[in-house]
Ligand SMILES: Cc1ncc(COP(=O)(O)O)c(C=O)c1O
């Protein structure tokens with residue numbers, strides 16, 4: 001009998017080709033160990049609440065009231081909810097037609113799209129059109145929608161930074177397109193070398209692949225770098241010259257841990273070039289409620305904003321969005337929230353209790369992340385075979401691990417990538433669940449791991465010293481000290 | 490200069506080919522009219538809360554508490570929330586790692602998947618394996634995931650009922666597969682004729698298309714029919730014989746408005762055939778929180794259960810699900826809820842206040858829907874050129890409209906499908922926003938429209954008489970009374 005459609009042999013090959021390291025072998029092993037009772041520190045994915053970050057109070061109060069609108073009629077409501085949360089909940093409920101239980105328009109609620117446009121205008125200093133903002137169930141879904149519209153087949157190439165966030169490689173595989181890598185320069189703090197970029201496009205053309213879009217991740221995942229204005233300008237000019245769409249993944253725009261390079265959006269850089277230039281780039285930028293100081297990953301809220309995308313194309317994207325009816329409505333409230341209270345341009349009036357608490361909570365989270373970024377970088381750099389750039393932004397540390405030849409051999413014997421081998425041993429020894437660098441792409445013979453900077457501040461020193469102890473033992477086992485290997489003396 | 494990647498001309502052709510009528514021309518026009526201040530009755534999509542249905546109290550209390558876990562420590566909590574909602578919220582929070590703000594496993598929270606398996610077991614009388622249950626952001630996303638794994642190219646065919654729900658046609662286009670239609674028999678209450686099915690497969694083979702899966706929608710959208718056990722058995726046998734996957738869209742399983750044909754799952758029919766047969770069908774069934782008496786569309790919660798799908802395939806599907814990280818967590822709570830309190834097999838103990846209220850609310854909704862189904866069918870059938878099967882289940886009425894030749898000509902002149910023409914006029918005249926039958930597929934020269942049965946019970950008579958008045962006027966305008974056309978006398 002011929003295989004059935006859902007037998008492995010007859011599945012869509014593009015599905016099989018996808019790789020998704022963040023939830024790959026390491027994650028699966030970590031889940032197993034957890035089931036067996038081992039304490040696992042899940043630093044494989046940027047999931048702040050899973051590592052103990054508390055939700056901000058105000059938005060959760062608002063969403064609770066929106067979910068239970070009958071509470072608004074309860075005479076006791078003011079005992080449990082501050083007046084501004086009550087008011088805000090009414091504001092959002094009035095935007096819906098039927099509350100959180102009704103499908104919204106497939107692009108999201110008009111009122112929320114308008115608030116996002118206002119947020120973008122405040123941020124960049126240029127007006128934004130709500131009609132060009134689409135809400136999504138997290139930024140991932142938005143990226144997938146846009147790539148789906150762009151990619152027609154294997155001759156369509158997408159420039160993706162290496163190391164990259166695997167959402168991109170996996171989605172490009174799934175859609176049958178071609179990933180065109182460009183390498184970030186570790187020795188220049190993961191900056192972007194324009195020569196690399198040009199080479200990448202030429203080499204792709206040589207293979208018959210036309211580059212149609214370029215992805216930048218700013219601040220970077222897994223690298224943690226913040227792109228400089230100069231770099232951003234070059235990128236924009238390059239995309240205009242090469243006639244390619246720029247996809248700006250700016251989900252970490254509120255996660256910045258240094259003051260020299262604040263976040264600047266690709267859109268602002270474009271518009272700063274003047275009215276002539278600014279019409280020439282097709283740009284889509286992505287944002288989410290999963291990151292920032294919110295970290296509301298489980299809510300699945302995000303949006304993208306399109307710049308210079310023709311209306312007929314917007315209609316096509318709208319149609320595709322319609323197939324799955326509507327992004328989840330509760331998360332839409334969060335998206336708007338962030339843009340509303342998330343910036344300090346539109347603060348509630350003085351004396352407003354929620355505002356103070358919100359400020360305290362959000363600043364507290366960001367300040368603590370900044371400290372943790374520093375502790376982690378320092379911890380890694382204190383190991384003799386580890387070098388690590390400082391986490392300027394985002395939520396990750398991406399140290400390079402220098403592995404001795406014997407370790408590489410042992411990995412080969414075990415049938416594993418050397419970095420997977422290292423990370424598995426780390427996991428078994430310490431419970432620290434990281435992602436091997438090969439999941440993000442890396443240069444031949446160079447090994448990294450990625451970890452989030454999210455473990456609680458008070459646990460950080462212990463985690464780093466547990467890492468260091470493991471690393472020492474690993475090196476002791478595999479390092480060959482020209483005759484005086486530690487193991488044998 | 491060559492077109493840019495997001496110019497219309499250079500978009501992915503599969504995207505352009507999609508049609509999605511539910512949010513198509515009619516919906517867009519209705520939205521315009523609404524903006525202009527016209528009162529629109531949105532019966533184009535099964536969106537109960539948008540038409541005034543109130544959310545059930547208990548699950549909303551539970552979700553509000555889960556969103557604001559700090560309320561659980563508030564000394565006033567019992568003033569506003571019943572004790573069983575408090576307890577239930579704690580139960581769900583304990584299942585998460587980090588509350589609703591943390592990504593869950595990409596398949597959903599293990600505890601919820603277990604509760605769903607228990608629900609399925611109670612419903613069907615056969616055990617269900619939580620490992621084969623994946624949670625999704627609404628059933629739509631689940632259907633898309635499974636079709637994505639099955640469809641490899643245009644020679645892969647999917648049997649889809651006609652009339653059908655356009656999620657299927659649109660997704661198949663998007664994935665570049667081939668839709669293989671099989672016609673439901675309007676004169677046999679939209680039943681399924683097995684000969685049609687066999688013909689459809691043969692004709693597909695003739696075009697080089699191999700049928701890999703078959704979709705059934707039970708209860709039907711847009712048809713409202715409930716499949717008989719006999720029909721379901723034939724379908725299962727047919728799929729086994731033809732070696733094709735059965736995709737059972739059972740999202741309306743709790744929306745039944747007659748007693749002769751209660752809902753029976755495809756899975757139960759399969760297992761009732763005995764251990765030998767029951768291993769032979771690859772079956773995926775879909776469910777959602779958007780329908781039933783919940784109607785929590787905006788929350789975007791759903792799941793699918795896989796039967797006889799090999800583990801390597803399950804792993805591949807898991808990997809694809811991982812790309813977008815996790816289904817939204819709040820809706821996962823709703824999914825479980827429905828399975829928990831939604832059936833009367835596991836009732837809270839007597840004296841439990843929430844239980845009584847829940848029963849009252851949910852029964853009230855179902856009873857009212859039953860009445861509305863009857864009022865609508867009768868209303869349509871009271872028009873001389875309209876025939877309409879009774880809505881046995883689901884949420885729709887799908888009357889056939891007999892259009893006079895002059896109307897068809899007028900439509901042609903206007904460059905519209907005749908049914909689109911009719912529905913647009915209906916919209917302009919009455920504000921009733923329906924979907925033309927052509928959006929679901931229909932036989933040549935036969936015209937339908939689809940409306941939901943969701944307008945409030947107290948508005949129903951007025952809506953039906955407004956429809957009748959419009960229809961009379963339309964007929965008066967276009968009917969040719971062999972010489973005594975009403976318009977001319
Ligand atoms: C660079 C980057 N883009 C997008 C996402 C997707 O986030 P979400 O889908 O939760 O919005 C992530 C999540 O970690 C990310 O790191």
Ligand SMILES: Cc1ncc(COP(=O)(O)O)c(C=O)c1O
Nearest residue numbers: 535627628629654710777779791
């Ligand atoms: C037959 C059918 N399947 C699936 C769906 C999708 O529902 P959701 O994605 O809201 O779960 C619908 C919605 O109307 C439907 O009618």
